[in-house]
Amino acid sequence: MASADTTWKLSAFAPKPVVQAALLAHDLIDDWDFELVIAGREVAEDRPDDWVLEGWYPRKPGKAEKAALAGLFEGTAPKITVEELPPEDWVTLSQHNAPPIRAGRFHVHTPDYPADPDLIDFVIPASQAFGTGQHKTTAGCLEMLGHMKASGVIARNVADIGTGTGLLGFAALALWPRITLTLTDIDPVCTGVVEENAALNGVTMGAGAGEAVMIIADGMDDPLLQVRGPYDLLIANILAGPLVSLAPDFGKAVPPGGHLLLAGLLAGEQEAAVRRAMALAGFRLAARLQRGDWAILWLRRRRAIR
CATH class of the missing domain: 3.30.70 (Alpha-Beta Plaits)
Structure with missing residues (x-):
């Protein structure tokens, strides 16, 4: 049996x-x-x-x-x-002995490997949640976050939708240390995973500036997530279908001039569908990376025309 x-x-x-x-x-x-x-x-x-x-x-x-x-x-x-x-757990097994990755300014590794003092370093153990940096979408988001910072983006209130291990939210906090950070996922197991990873990487869990709050939520449909908005940087490394469905909610959660970082979509038809949906929600493309077959999109919410 x-x-x-x-x-x-x-x-x-x-x-x-x-x-x-x-x-x-x-x-x-x-x-x-x-x-x-x-x-x-x-x-x-x-x-x-x-x-x-x-x-x-x-x-x-x-x-x-x-x-x-x-x-x-x-x-x-x-x-x-x-x-x-x-x-x-098959997710954990797939991550054991995963080699470190370098993605732009970031170095991500399991506890089996040493830190890199020359980069922004994160230790993320193999876990039941996605987002250890091994997948091209996660690594591409890390690269794009570094590019956004270098381009002069200023973030004060950030949300990471579908956070998994918390890695992308932690990366945003490393680049903009005084942000208010909201992490969400639909999977309840992510709460313990995020809290463990926060402790390993010196991230304080709390509601203040420079701290992170974890919420179990389906998309943007959560009162606390809505109360903590609007978000001048919203990150969503999920799947193309949910991104299309969430486009109107993202448009409400990100004010004019705000930023959206999207991944989890294949270049080609999926990317085209996501970009169409986001354009209807008021976003325009600022920059794009492609890693393998995966597209990583940085979009800006259009400012109101006076």
Whole structure:
């Protein structure tokens, strides 16, 4: 009998454009089963055109879960394999022994590696939350934050939506030490993860300037998150579909002249959809990075015309 903590993984191997199209189809589904978490990636660095669409489920997947994954593919879906993972957290396992990364002004590493005194250093243990700096979107956001600071951006009130480990919010606090920082995530496990990482990196949890508040919230729909706004810098490294849906709320939360840092979207159709939604909410592109297949966008809220 499987342990209650067992995770099951579904895998579908296909060429890169096919998996990317499936990810885009997933973003357009409003009633997706939130327990079936999916992601796409290249199989290996030396095989950039060979990708796999992976799904993780807390129970042995049945016909419905397999059909949901297969339904993301146009035409005939590739073969879907299912495997039972050990009764340990798969996110944590994937992060063990992860090498340090350098992203612009930042150096991020697990406790297994030494700090870099020449850079802004963060120690982020392998954890149950996303955002250790290993993914190109997180590293790209770190680079863009450094670029924003160097470009003269002044931040006083910052929110990191979908914070995961808290890393991007901590990075903003390192660049602008007197900000009021709000961290949010939909996953309750992130509260303990963020608090642990804050202690490891000398970040004070609290409501004042130079401190961080952690909130469990779905998007922008939380009274405390709304009361603590508006935000002159809002960070959201999540997924393209939620970014499109949240665009009107971001427009309300960021005042004219404020800044928005977005990631979690693939260059191409996903980026175009996100940029259209943000333009309708009053944002214009200030700068763009691309790391691998992922786009990182810095947008500014347009000032009112007098």
